[in-house]
Amino acid sequence: MIPKKKVVIVCDKNSRTSFGRLALDLERTLFADFDVSILWLKTPKYFPNDDAALPEERGLKSESLWANSLYSGFFKFKAPLAESLKKLNPTIIFFIRPEIGFLVPVAKKACPEAKTVVLIHDTFAETLYPFSLKFKLISQFYAKPTAKADGFVYNSRYSKGEAEKYYGIAGRPNAVTGLPLNALYYHLQTDRMLYRAKRDSFCADLGIRGFRALVLNVSLPEPRKNIGTFLDMAKERSDIAFVRIGKMTRDINYQVEKRELQNVFHFSNLAAPMLREFYRHADLFVMPSFYEGFGLPPLEAIACGTPVVCAGTTALKEIFEGVCPLVTPADNVQGYLDVLDDVLAGRFEYNPQKVADLLEKYSIKTIADKLSVFFYSILDR
Structure with a gap:
């Protein structure tokens, strides 16, 4: 041999x-x-x-x-x-x-x-x-x-x-x-309703209580990630929990305090199984980056069956166009909120074949x- x-x-x-x-x-x-x-x-x-x-x-x-x-x-x-x-x-x-x-x-x-x-x-x-x-x-x-x-x-x-x-x-x-894409952790769920039903208890265990939905972002604390737009979304939807997974910095904390946000939560240092649980329980994943070289978190979220919206920029457009909604310009807060409203109203649907092709490609x-x-x-x- x-x-x-x-x-x-x-x-x-x-x-x-x-x-x-x-x-x-x-x-x-x-x-x-x-x-x-x-x-x-x-x-x-x-x-x-x-x-x-x-x-x-x-x-x-x-x-x-x-x-x-x-x-x-x-x-x-x-x-x-x-x-x-x-x-x-x-x-x-x-x-x-x-x-x-x-x-x-x-x-x-x-x-x-x-x-x-x-x-x-x-x-x-x-x-x-x-x-x-x-x-x-x-x-x-x-x-x-x-x-x-x-x-x-x-x-x-x-x-x-x-x-x-x-x-x-x-x-x-x-x-x-x-x-x-690590399919051991991130794979399509046939029953999203099961996770929606368990979302309140999942969130309560993490100290997130009293919100009617969960919006998720996974990002580095860099200007190109456009975290301010994610926080501006939170400002407009105070009855929804906005969760960011990534390092907390003084600048991000200042942005949260300046907006007087009580519905934003940060977590870091999560193992893949816990990150997967956030994807599965989220109503919407948002990636509003000005610049991305690929966009692994939205791919992981899509693999979990989670609705995703991305900025229509750089590699995000190259990889996700035709699969999930793309918003331009990247800091168009209302564009993301419109997708969120569609999700909560039950008007968001993926094209199953396009999702399958994307997951096979990666x-x-x-x-x-x-x-x-x-x-x-x-x-x-």
Whole structure:
């Protein structure tokens, strides 16, 4: 029996972040064709405990490298990464995001026979915040070495176009695959009414009481996520609970207080099963982002049968047009409220065939096939 080619996925976020969940999903995506392990780059910010292994991370083939932060990791991760890679001797080294691209040259030197591949979601950290010292540093020292990789995987045609312009890598080996949907957690429910009936008790257990509906958003605390529009919706519908899953910041807290909102709730650090329960119990999922490289949360919500509305922007339009309502401009509060009113009035319906086609396009099997074809193609170069 011919041994499988070995893939090492390098990830610096825990499995309760979108990148960490993605690393686990990619491990499941690739395992049939490759011998896959995960190399976690751990910092106290994302792995606060000494063992730092969340339940969903246990049982995997994995190793861990530690640093006090990603900034100190610029120096501290390099030597142990090279040592680990030499020991693992992978065929392909797959970096989960370009912000850890500074380790690509290290990997190439440590394993000159291996191919380095970077998954590029977007270039927002590099291009949207030109006056931020933090993002200038990230761009110059952390992300720019991504261009030295042997190949690139993109989550959308939009991300590919932006990345090729920014990194100057047009014409280099690449594949547009999308992101895999983990059907173990996110799958269509045949009886949405069951979850609607249980919504009040689900919400009450979380301290959310006295509201006639639940509207959900999952997002990073970044300006491009347009969280203000989500909060403006809450201002207009005080009898509905608006739940955001994501890190709470002083700015977001200020926006909530300025609007004097009593119907907004925040949760963070949720494992996939709990995130799924929010999707299932929500009356509507809202993604009002100005910019998105893909849009995994609305895909997960659609897979759970939840009504979804997105901004008609960037990759959201590319991926979800014709499947769910799209609102333009992205900060058109009334546009989202109109969809919400349709949902509550029972006028919202998905086209079952379009939903099935979307979920098949981003299924683990489909993404696995695309990645496998691409990985073998660069190994033949």
